[in-house]
Amino acid sequence: MSDQSIKLIIQNKVAYITLNRPEVFNSFNREMALLLQETLDQCKENEDVRAIVLTGEGKAFCAGQDLKEVTHPELNPGFKKILEEHYNPIIQRIRSIEKPVIGAVNGVAAGAGANIALACDIVVAHEKVSFIQAFSKIGLIPDSAGTFFLPRIIGFQKASALMMLGDKVSAEEAERLGMLYKILPLETFNEEVIALAEKLAKMPTKALGYTKKVLNQSLTNDLDSQLALESKYQILSSETEDYREGVAAFVEKRMPKFKGK
Numbered sequence: 001m002s003d004q005s006i007k008l009i010i011q012n013k014v015a016y017i018t019l020n021r022p023e024v025f026n027s028f029n030r031e032m033a034l035l036l037q038e039t040l041d042q043c044k045e046n047e048d049v050r051a052i053v054l055t056g057e058g059k060a061f062c063a064g065q066d067l068k069e070v071t072h073p074e075l076n077p078g079f080k081k082i083l084e085e086h087y088n089p090i091i092q093r094i095r096s097i098e099k100p101v102i103g104a105v106n107g108v109a110a111g112a113g114a115n116i117a118l119a120c121d122i123v124v125a126h127e128k129v130s131f132i133q134a135f136s137k138i139g140l141i142p143d144s145a146g147t148f149f150l151p152r153i154i155g156f157q158k159a160s161a162l163m164m165l166g167d168k169v170s171a172e173e174a175e176r177l178g179m180l181y182k183i184l185p186l187e188t189f190n191e192e193v194i195a196l197a198e199k200l201a202k203m204p205t206k207a208l209g210y211t212k213k214v215l216n217q218s219l220t221n222d223l224d225s226q227l228a229l230e231s232k233y234q235i236l237s238s239e240t241e242d243y244r245e246g247v248a249a250f251v252e253k254r255m256p257k258f259k260g261k
Helices: 030-045 079-096 112-118 134-138 146-154 156-165 171-177 186-201 205-218 223-238 241-251
Strands: 006-011 014-019 051-056 060-062 101-105 108-110 122-126 130-132 168-170 182-184
Touching: 006 030, 014 030, 014 186, 030 079, 051 060, 051 112, 051 186, 060 112, 079 112, 079 205, 101 112, 101 186, 108 112, 112 130, 112 146, 122 171, 122 186, 134 156, 146 156, 168 171, 171 182, 182 186, 205 223, 205 241
Parallel strands: 014 051, 051 101, 060 108, 101 122, 108 130, 122 182
Antiparallel strands: 006 014, 130 168
16 A cells, blocks of 8 residues: 555554645645555454554644645545545544554644544644644634534533634643643654554453443543443453453563454
8 A cells, every 4th residue: 555645564562654745735635535544444344453544644643635636627526425435434544443542643733634633533733733623724624523623622611612712722822721631742753653553452451441331422422321330341351362461471470462353
């Protein structure tokens, strides 16, 4: 895949997925959107992958939709296809894959690019990064689950203002608002992303996947439903090989060696 719009490298149980259209700040066309879905599906099915990193090539993470495609008389797929066949399936895959997905934001994340980052399980960025809900600047509404996740992350009032005004949010402000897990130094960004991903890849993958499922449903469940869901997945977690290894390692005062099973 190294010469296409999505690059995939699997190393030490981590899948590194790179949006690879740097000449247009990794903005999405139909080919890249469909290829990202295909790549996420590969990572889901590959038992050798226990964590996923999503990042961008060059100076940007992702500038959202390629506007040249939507204004081209022959190439324009139309917004119905763009949403129902491109962005919505990408968000659904990121949230449903039972493995941790790190959004390693290496540059500007705008429009759909910002909201794809927010859909990841753990979001990190370096200090030069910015996030922009750029939709209102061209007469559109936020998509790619931005109206779902952003108000839940930072609150309704702040999200509403950012979406309507299209303000640029610095990495420092994004971290303060809770949009980021952590700001990493620019000079060591790649190394620290790798270290974080490899740490996750050595953890009990099934328990992390169950945690993700339970968190997903917490966004809409009431308390009683959530307690019942926790009970269900805690029982399933307790039946895993990794749980037995974790308890044994604790008793024996050693580091656990999880297998993701």
